[in-house]
Amino acid sequence: MTRLKVEAKDNKEVSQLMQSAIQAEIKRIEIGLNSTNRIIAEFEKKYGISSEKFVKDFAVGDLKGKDEEYAKWADALKLKKRMEDDLKKLKEVEIENVSFFRG
Numbered sequence: 001m002t003r004l005k006v007e008a009k010d011n012k013e014v015s016q017l018m019q020s021a022i023q024a025e026i027k028r029i030e031i032g033l034n035s036t037n038r039i040i041a042e043f044e045k046k047y048g049i050s051s052e053k054f055v056k057d058f059a060v061g062d063l064k065g066k067d068e069e070y071a072k073w074a075d076a077l078k079l080k081k082r083m084e085d086d087l088k089k090l091k092e093v094e095i096e097n098v099s100f101f102r103g
Helices: 013-047 051-060 065-092
Strands: 001-007 093-098
Touching: 001 013, 013 051, 013 065, 013 093, 051 065, 065 093
Parallel strands: 001 093
Antiparallel strands: none
16 A cells, blocks of 8 residues: 655645546556557457467567567557556555644
């Protein structure tokens, strides 16, 4: 879990703004993840193998030809992993309001 402490004159408004920004980023990542999953599914269908088998075979150099296509597939899998990691981190964020007094 990640906890963000908000210290601001209008910390409720700032907290709401931060939460809205986090939710917007979560939505943006989810849209990108759905698109990336469709691309990965197209590669799996086209080549008749799962991404797991592809990664294993690609890593040991057993795949022949179509190097550019395979690089795109590998890139899509890396992007998917990064988006999943980012999504998990953002969904774990908690925003804590801290009173802010100016004397």
